[in-house]
Amino acid sequence: MRVGVFGATGAVGKELVQVLGDRGYPVTELRLFASTRSAGTRITTPFGEKTIEVYDPAKPPRLDLALLAVSGDWSKAHAKELVAAGAVVVDNSSAFRLDDDVPLVVPEVNAGAAKGARLIANPNCTTAILAVALAPLQAEFGLKRVIVSTYQAASGAGAEGMEELETGLKEVLLNGGTAKNSVFRHPLPMNLIPHIDSFQPNGYTREEMKVTWETRKIMGLPDLLVSCTAVRVPTLRAHAEAVTIETLKPITPEAARAALANAPGVKLVDDVANAAYPMPLTASGRYDVEAGRVRQSLVFGDHGIDFFVVGDQLLKGAALNAVQIAEALPVKLAA
Amino acid sequence: MRVGVFGATGAVGKELVQVLGDRGYPVTELRLFASTRSAGTRITTPFGEKTIEVYDPAKPPRLDLALLAVSGDWSKAHAKELVAAGAVVVDNSSAFRLDDDVPLVVPEVNAGAAKGARLIANPNCTTAILAVALAPLQAEFGLKRVIVSTYQAASGAGAEGMEELETGLKEVLLNGGTAKNSVFRHPLPMNLIPHIDSFQPNGYTREEMKVTWETRKIMGLPDLLVSCTAVRVPTLRAHAEAVTIETLKPITPEAARAALANAPGVKLVDDVANAAYPMPLTASGRYDVEAGRVRQSLVFGDHGIDFFVVGDQLLKGAALNAVQIAEALPVKLAA
Numbered sequence: 062m063r064v065g066v067f068g069a070t071g072a073v074g075k076e077l078v079q080v081l082g083d084r085g086y087p088v089t090e091l092r093l094f095a096s097t098r099s100a101g102t103r104i105t106t107p108f109g110e111k112t113i114e115v116y117d118p119a120k121p122p123r124l125d126l127a128l129l130a131v132s133g134d135w136s137k138a139h140a141k142e143l144v145a146a147g148a149v150v151v152d153n154s155s156a157f158r159l160d161d162d163v164p165l166v167v168p169e170v171n172a173g174a175a176k177g178a179r180l181i182a183n184p185n186c187t188t189a190i191l192a193v194a195l196a197p198l199q200a201e202f203g204l205k206r207v208i209v210s211t212y213q214a215a216s217g218a219g220a221e222g223m224e225e226l227e228t229g230l231k232e233v234l235l236n237g238g239t240a241k242n243s244v245f246r247h248p249l250p251m252n253l254i255p256h257i258d259s260f261q262p263n264g265y266t267r268e269e270m271k272v273t274w275e276t277r278k279i280m281g282l283p284d285l286l287v288s289c290t291a292v293r294v295p296t297l298r299a300h301a302e303a304v305t306i307e308t309l310k311p312i313t314p315e316a317a318r319a320a321l322a323n324a325p326g327v328k329l330v331d332d333v334a335n336a337a338y339p340m341p342l343t344a345s346g347r348y349d350v351e352a353g354r355v356r357q358s359l360v361f362g363d364h365g366i367d368f369f370v371v372g373d374q375l376l377k378g379a380a381l382n383a384v385q386i387a388e389a390l391p392v393k394l395a396a
Numbered sequence: 397m398r399v400g401v402f403g404a405t406g407a408v409g410k411e412l413v414q415v416l417g418d419r420g421y422p423v424t425e426l427r428l429f430a431s432t433r434s435a436g437t438r439i440t441t442p443f444g445e446k447t448i449e450v451y452d453p454a455k456p457p458r459l460d461l462a463l464l465a466v467s468g469d470w471s472k473a474h475a476k477e478l479v480a481a482g483a484v485v486v487d488n489s490s491a492f493r494l495d496d497d498v499p500l501v502v503p504e505v506n507a508g509a510a511k512g513a514r515l516i517a518n519p520n521c522t523t524a525i526l527a528v529a530l531a532p533l534q535a536e537f538g539l540k541r542v543i544v545s546t547y548q549a550a551s552g553a554g555a556e557g558m559e560e561l562e563t564g565l566k567e568v569l570l571n572g573g574t575a576k577n578s579v580f581r582h583p584l585p586m587n588l589i590p591h592i593d594s595f596q597p598n599g600y601t602r603e604e605m606k607v608t609w610e611t612r613k614i615m616g617l618p619d620l621l622v623s624c625t626a627v628r629v630p631t632l633r634a635h636a637e638a639v640t641i642e643t644l645k646p647i648t649p650e651a652a653r654a655a656l657a658n659a660p661g662v663k664l665v666d667d668v669a670n671a672a673y674p675m676p677l678t679a680s681g682r683y684d685v686e687a688g689r690v691r692q693s694l695v696f697g698d699h700g701i702d703f704f705v706v707g708d709q710l711l712k713g714a715a716l717n718a719v720q721i722a723e724a725l726p727v728k729l730a731a
Contacts, residue, residue, distance in 0.1 A: 206695040210545030210638035212588050212627065231569055234562060251632045252677040253547050255689050255704045260668045264649060264691030273694060288694035288702055290638035292547065295630050297586045303545035303625035303638075307695075314599060333595040342587040354590050356599030359608060359623035360541040360642075367623055369590045 062087050065122055065148070068130035069093035069113060070102070072220040073153055076380035077128050082107025084384060092122055121146035128383050129153055140180055149390060150180045151383045158182040158275055165278045168385040169326040170196040181386050184279060185271040186378025187211050187291065187300055192279050193377065194304070194352045194370045197324035198317060199280060203309030205364075209272060209289040209302050213257060214341065216298035216374045218244050223297055226250060230295070245293060254293040266291055299341035300378060301371040307361040314355045317366050321352045326377065331355055339371035350377050397422050400457055400483070403465035404428035404448060405437070407555040408488055411715035412463050417442025419719060427457055456481035463718050464488055475515060484725060485515045486718045493517040493610055500613045502717060504661040505531040507724040516721050519614060520606040521713025522546050522626065522635055527614050528712065529639070529687045529705045532659035533652060534615060538644030540699075544607060544624040544637050548592060549676065551633035551709045553579050558632055561585060565630070580628060589628040601626055634676035635713060636706040642696040649690045652701050656687045661712065666690055674706035685712050 064081065068074040074095070081088055091108040094116045102113040116122075118139060127143045129136050133154040140150050140157065157163040157180060164174035165182045170192050175181050184192070191209060198204065215226040221244045229240025229250040240248035247254050258267035265273075272289040276282075294301075322329040330339050331353035339351035350372035358365030372378055399416065403409040409430070416423055426443040429451045437448045451457075453474060462478045464471050468489040475485050475492070492498040492515060499509035500517045505527050510516050519527070526544060533539065550561040556579045564575025564585040575583035582589050593602035600608075607624040611617075629636075657664040665674050666688035674686035685707035693700030707713055 208543050208640050208695055210625070212547065212629065227569060230565055234566055234569070246671045247675060247677060251630075252675055253629065253631060253636050253706070254675060255636075255638075255673050256668070256671060264668065264689070265694075286695040288640060290545070290640075290689070290702055290704060292636070292638065292704075294547065294588065295586075296588060301588050301590075301627070303590075303627065305543050305623060305625075305640075333591070333599065336581045336591060338590050340582060340587055340589060342582060354599070354625070359600075360543055360621040367625055369625060369627075371588070 062125040063090040063092070063123060064088045065092045065094060065124040065127045066130070067094045067116065067127060069104070070095040070099045071130055072216055072223065072375055073130035073379040076375045077130060077383060078106045080376070080380045080384045084388070086384060086387065092124070118142060124148040126151070126387050128387070130379070144179045149387070151183055151386050152180065153183045153379055153383055155185065155271065158184065159278065165275060166386050167192045167279050167382060168389045169193050169324070170279055171281065172389040175386055175389055183379065183383045183386065184275045185268070186217060186374045187213060187268070187302065188272050188275040188279065189378050189382050190300055190350050190370060190372030191272065191302055191304065192276060193324065193326040193350050194321060194368070195276070195280065197320040197327070198306060198308070199282070201316070201320045202312045204282065204285055204306055205309050206307035207276070207285065207287045208305040209287070211289065211291045212294045212296070212301035213291060214294065214296040214298045214300055214374050215249060217257065217293070217300065226295055226297065249293060249295050251295065255290065257291045257293055296341050297345070298373060298375055299345045299371050300374045301339065301341060301369065303367070303369055305358055305360070305365065305367050307358070307365045311363045312366055313363070314357055314366060317355050317368070321355070326350060327352050329353060339369050341371055344371040345373055346376070347373055348376055348381050397460040398425040398427070398458060399423045400427045400429060400459040400462045401465070402429045402451065402462060404439070405430040405434045406465055407551055407558065407710055408465035408714040411710045412465060412718060413441045415711070415715045415719045419723070421719060421722065427459070453477060459483040461486070461722050463722070465714070479514045484722070486518055486721050487515065488518045488714055488718055490520065490606065493519065494613065500610060501721050502527045502614050503720040503724045504528050504659070505614055506616065510721055510724055518714065518718045518721065519610045520603070521552060521709045522548060522603070522637065523607050523610040523614065524713050524717050525635055525685050525705060525707030526607065526637055526639065527611060528659065528661040528685050529656060529703070530611065530615065532655040532662070533641060533643070534617070536651070536655045537647045539617065539620055539641055540644050541642040542611070542620065542622045543640040544622070546624065546626045547629045547631070547636035548626060549629065549631040549633050549635055549709050550584060552592065552628070552635065561630055561632065584628060584630050586630065590625065592626045592628055631676050632680070633708060633710055634680045634706050635709045636674065636676060636704065638702070638704055640693055640695070640700065640702050642693070642700045646698045647701055648698070649692055649701060652690050652703070656690070661685060662687050664688060674704050676706055679706040680708050681711070682708055683711055683716050
């Protein structure tokens, strides 16, 4: 396959290249695209040394698969050009996620939705991590209400976000100074920022609404009740989520654990006697989402559980899921 | 008043001394107690330089007010001796919080419960911060369900916890090493630990159950449905909580904001157009608990709201609340 990675120098773009290599995706030719700032840079990849190119809309490259880790605006402007030029496009931005004619896919949940599509949207990172854990619970117990509080890493704002956190922490710890901020709305070191993406008229942020809207679409449950509080926390690259669900059928922690343990993409980490539970420290760099801290809900009784999930934001939350979508496509992508 | 602070060299103990000074508590004599390790240390306080003493159970000091920021075991062993020796005791540990004959007090919520008592329990830090925000909502709308996810600072584990976080961060950031841990069960830098206090048979931690048990007692609502996920995050000294409530009467964000704005001990910080919302950065070192991000619940409709609260763990979560309890006591404490 001729594969192009767009936004190849960003945090997600770098992971895309790595994941393609790690998973043995059948790449025959790899082309890397980024902004003019990076043009000409040589990069070592699992597929040999590559030179960063600048995309020319007048001459879209001949690709079988295009993986986009760029802004929504860029995707809106160019994704369909790439499709027209013969590529199947997996877009990591929010540009097309809610379009009726574009499937939004977490392969463990709704791989079938990608069938035959030539433009597929990769979900919001928090949502992808949540969906793999919700799917087995929906299948067995039915979901009525989902309440999520997130603990989102700096990586959600890309390499610049991670850099700003590290630089700021050094300033605070070594010089007793104040962390500067430009990526985040406020300094993130030693702080929590309950503000990710823009505020909507209903008082939720767009990030919080993405969890509601995208979870419904991925799970095929347009009326599912989902409420989210999204909070940026001073960690580097794994997102965590405290989740409370109310179910249609009775549920026990034991039954929930069994469902999670058997679910693809989920690693049950729930041995509290040995202090084993999901954490960024253990989930970072891993493909599986960790789920644990499963217990009977104290507000929904035998129709609810509380649990905790942690997933690598750059992997299941972005690059891994995009490559899994490509893997799930049933046929060779283009002539 | 002759005031004794026990555990005076700890994070909470130091704040107790400071708060007594800042609020002009009528201290006529201040005595500071700590372990033998600190005995003889001279400390500058708002009441002059003081020498750390070691408590001798055989000769309890003559005090009007004893503020205890020590372990539950120490409190269990000695609090009643201090009462017998004439002091009113405000205990910051969990030793007596659930005893039927010991009031558990957040003055903005249930100051009356302290009346006439000579041993009063100061609540769990997360619970105290939550209770000041829940009380005005309960008064106006009635609470049915409360779902809380916490973001708890290192200070909840005392000065040693803060020190371990700072030292560990330096190691990670400067040497690319791995943070050591002894205070926390796992390294906290760049991590989240969903494990505070010990695990209970029902799978919740004791910290999480304290939020349930103590909220019920403080609010006088023994059947209130409260479920909590308590998570340690790499911040220094303010605890945050994402809260979803279901109410008995209909509630709107506007009405909830008005109730919070008028509530004692609460500062409404909810101007999202100007990126103003509760954060550790702004709530640290402040007496008031910040509440904001108020919006209609997407899972409970017109009978629920989501909101975010942040309070200084060492102040409203500990030292300030203890001094407020002392202030609320109606009469001179002892002869």
